[in-house]
Amino acid sequence: MNAIDTLIAAIQEKQSPIVMGLDPTLENIPTFLKEASISKYGDTIKASVDSIWNFNQRLIEVLHPYIPCIKLQMACYELFGSEGMEVLEKTVKLAKQYKLSVIADGKRNDIGSSAALYAKAYLGERPLITGKPIKSDVDFLTVNPLLGSDSLTPFIEEAKKNGKGIFVLVRTSNPSATEYQEAKLGDSFLYEKIAQDLQQYAKDLQGESGYSLVGAVVGATWKEEQKKLRETMPNVFFLVPGYGAQGAKAKDILPSFDAQGGGAIINASRSIMYAYQNKIYNPTLESSRFAQAALAAVKDMLSDIETLRQ
Amino acid sequence: MNAIDTLIAAIQEKQSPIVMGLDPTLENIPTFLKEASISKYGDTIKASVDSIWNFNQRLIEVLHPYIPCIKLQMACYELFGSEGMEVLEKTVKLAKQYKLSVIADGKRNDIGSSAALYAKAYLGERPLITGKPIKSDVDFLTVNPLLGSDSLTPFIEEAKKNGKGIFVLVRTSNPSATEYQEAKLGDSFLYEKIAQDLQQYAKDLQGESGYSLVGAVVGATWKEEQKKLRETMPNVFFLVPGYGAQGAKAKDILPSFDAQGGGAIINASRSIMYAYQNKIYNPTLESSRFAQAALAAVKDMLSDIETLRQ
Numbered sequence: 001m002n003a004i005d006t007l008i009a010a011i012q013e014k015q016s017p018i019v020m021g022l023d024p025t026l027e028n029i030p031t032f033l034k035e036a037s038i039s040k041y042g043d044t045i046k047a048s049v050d051s052i053w054n055f056n057q058r059l060i061e062v063l064h065p066y067i068p069c070i071k072l073q074m075a076c077y078e079l080f081g082s083e084g085m086e087v088l089e090k091t092v093k094l095a096k097q098y099k100l101s102v103i104a105d106g107k108r109n110d111i112g113s114s115a116a117l118y119a120k121a122y123l124g125e126r127p128l129i130t131g132k133p134i135k136s137d138v139d140f141l142t143v144n145p146l147l148g149s150d151s152l153t154p155f156i157e158e159a160k161k162n163g164k165g166i167f168v169l170v171r172t173s174n175p176s177a178t179e180y181q182e183a184k185l186g187d188s189f190l191y192e193k194i195a196q197d198l199q200q201y202a203k204d205l206q207g208e209s210g211y212s213l214v215g216a217v218v219g220a221t222w223k224e225e226q227k228k229l230r231e232t233m234p235n236v237f238f239l240v241p242g243y244g245a246q247g248a249k250a251k252d253i254l255p256s257f258d259a260q261g262g263g264a265i266i267n268a269s270r271s272i273m274y275a276y277q278n279k280i281y282n283p284t285l286e287s288s289r290f291a292q293a294a295l296a297a298v299k300d301m302l303s304d305i306e307t308l309r310q
Numbered sequence: 311m312n313a314i315d316t317l318i319a320a321i322q323e324k325q326s327p328i329v330m331g332l333d334p335t336l337e338n339i340p341t342f343l344k345e346a347s348i349s350k351y352g353d354t355i356k357a358s359v360d361s362i363w364n365f366n367q368r369l370i371e372v373l374h375p376y377i378p379c380i381k382l383q384m385a386c387y388e389l390f391g392s393e394g395m396e397v398l399e400k401t402v403k404l405a406k407q408y409k410l411s412v413i414a415d416g417k418r419n420d421i422g423s424s425a426a427l428y429a430k431a432y433l434g435e436r437p438l439i440t441g442k443p444i445k446s447d448v449d450f451l452t453v454n455p456l457l458g459s460d461s462l463t464p465f466i467e468e469a470k471k472n473g474k475g476i477f478v479l480v481r482t483s484n485p486s487a488t489e490y491q492e493a494k495l496g497d498s499f500l501y502e503k504i505a506q507d508l509q510q511y512a513k514d515l516q517g518e519s520g521y522s523l524v525g526a527v528v529g530a531t532w533k534e535e536q537k538k539l540r541e542t543m544p545n546v547f548f549l550v551p552g553y554g555a556q557g558a559k560a561k562d563i564l565p566s567f568d569a570q571g572g573g574a575i576i577n578a579s580r581s582i583m584y585a586y587q588n589k590i591y592n593p594t595l596e597s598s599r600f601a602q603a604a605l606a607a608v609k610d611m612l613s614d615i616e617t618l619r620q
Contacts, residue, residue, distance in 0.1 A: 023424070025427070026437050026439065027437075034439045037439070038439055038440070043438050043439055043440050043441040044438065045436060045438065045444065047438075047439055048436075048437060048438055048439055051439065073420075073424055073427075075418075075420060075424045075425075075427035075428045075431065076424075076427055078427075078428065078431045078432075079427050079428075079430055079431040079436060079437070080431075080436055081395060081399055081431075081436060082392045082393070082395035082396040082398075082399055083392070085391060085392035085395045086392040088392075089391055089392055107418070107419050107420055107454070108385075108417075109417050109419075109454055110383075110385060110417055111482060111483060111484040111551075111556075112484060114333070114383055114385045114386075115385075117335070117383075117385035117386055117388075117389050118385045118388065118389075120389055121385065121388045121389040121390075121391075122388075126355060126358075126389060126390055126391060127336050127337075127358060127389070128353050128354065128355065128357075128358055129336065129344045129347070129348055129353055129357055129358055129361065130348070130353050131353040134355065144417070144419055144454050144456055145456075145490065146454055146455075146456045146479065146482075146490055146491065147479075147482050147484055147486060147487065147490075148484070148486030148487060148488070148489035148490050148491070149486045149489060150484050150485055150486040151482075151484060151486060169456065169457075172421060172456075172457050172461075173421060174421040174422060174457055174458070174460050174461060175460055176457060176458030176459045176460040176461060177457065177458060178458070179458035179459060180455065180456055180457075180458050180495075180500055180503070180504065181456065181458070182495075183493035183494055183495045183500040183503070184493055184494045184495070185490075185493045185494070190490055190493040190500065193490070193493070194490065241421075246421075
């Protein structure tokens with residue numbers, strides 16, 4: 001089974017098309033966790049990343065039965081340099097112990113030779129000087145397609161080789177997505193042309209599920225576009241960001257699903273991670289209850305999605 | 311002085327518009343360095359990155375009088391995870407000790423809230439829980455503009471705040487650059503529209519030199535395009551990749567310079583780093599002479615550029 005078939009099986013088993021975005025920012029980590037880290041390490045970067053690690057760890061431990069997948073926003077970890085990357089690696093490892101799929105959300109891109117190195121870094125292996133290389137635990141990487149096909153193929157080739165997958169930016173969830181993504185190529189918008197190209201790759205790379213290791217990022221904030229893109233890309237699985245903090249609800253995501261209610265996974269980050277700051281999920285606003293509040297937010301999101309499917 | 315004025319002053323002082331790309335890959339590191347690292351650390355990731363560190367260190371020590379700037383291809387370091395990022399950080403620190411400008415070539419991009427974190431990571435400060443944040447030593451970050459203005463402005467704002475700069479992908483050096491970058495927006499190609507937008511930002515952000523903290527990546531492999539882009543962006547400094555291993559020579563880069571021979575810096579990575587594998591620069595192919603061979607390649611590149619300017 002490749003990474004996309006594994007993800008689809010887990011979505012069905014857990015009846016949950018939800019990705020939890022673990023995109024922690026220090027100011028939103030509960031104070032008691034930060035105080036504990038300071039008492040261990042002083043007020044250092046080590047303490048900053050330790051508090052993030054403890055936050056991630058608890059969320060994964062409590063939520064793993066309810067979600068098939070986590071997504072790590074690389075910017076949140078790179079902010080803390082090599083020590084941040086260490087916590088990213090620990091988080092990936094923990095998630096894999098719980099058999100969660102892991103998306104590294106790095107939106108990586110470069111000319112072919114460098115794209116091949118990014119692909120190896122996340123979807124392949126770390127080289128040793130003479131010994132057997134060390135496999136990456138990440139399952140999916142997000143990729144920015146601006147540089148075109150010779151930049152995309154190294155990611156696809158590496159994914160294919162290792163049974164991993166990629167999600168290529170097609171239509172991003174931010175308001176300015178219209179500015180450059182709606183440039184025209186013949187009769188199509190640029191984002192539509194990218195979608196057509198992805199479907200071409202996907203056709204030949206289908207797993208057992210009919211979906212391929214080439215996925216697409218399609219923002220929940222664009223309802224009409226989702227509908228057309230679902231038609232253009234029948235073999236492309238969608239990663240749909242924009243739920244919750246960015247304003248979208250389940251009804252806005254309906255067009256991304258296929259006729260069987262599959263074909264898409266919905267990301268929510270801030271609305272789950274920081275649910276403890278929301279009285280709906282944490283009436284007393286007691287920060288020690290952050291993981292339970294996150295679970296309540298996930299259950300609410302699941303019932304929002306469930307209502308819709310019926 | 312902001313980062314772009316500092317860079318321009320160093321180019322003039324050293325009479326050298328050259329960026330050395332430090333994009334090391336393990337297979338091209340001289341064997342004697344790799345053996346030394348194995349004897350210290352065994353055949354581990356630690357040894358892999360130690361050999362890269364020793365390679366970088368020696369190149370910077372020998373070449374710093376002849377080059378104003380280094381560029382670090384992030385993929386080469388991310389390939390080794392947190393340990394690779396540690397070597398990246400050490401390399402940046404060493405380069406700053408020699409007063410070199412440093413470009414982190416990460417082609418980062420994301421929606422606004424995450425773009426702001428990438429900007430902080432490389433152009434701003436790492437947060438502590440309560441204490442004074444720790445400044446990044448990097449001067450410039452490369453940025454992919456596909457997500458549009460609300461994704462670009464956090465990078466520009468952070469650069470402005472800290473006297474740093476960015477280089478935005480306008481026309482990349484790879485052959486497939488034509489595929490999506492030549493989508494049309496009105497009468498312009500997408501890459502031309504991006505150039506027009508960058509000039510708008512740049513106009514209001516000029517340093518003493520007349521150039522702005524908003525720079526552009528323009529591939530040496532596109533001669534006609536360079537000429538037009540130089541006209542479109544009079545206040546935008548160019549980072550020009552594609553020299554050497556990608557096939558371009560100095561004459562191909564002429565259109566990127568302004569009337570005074572300024573306004574651009576040329577990147578070469580493989581042709582400098584691995585000059586020891588080239589009999590022209592290292593007749594005996596003795597790998598212990600890698601830094602001297604790199605210096606010979608830089609001097610050759612300088613005279614290639616000099617001929618042109620006359």
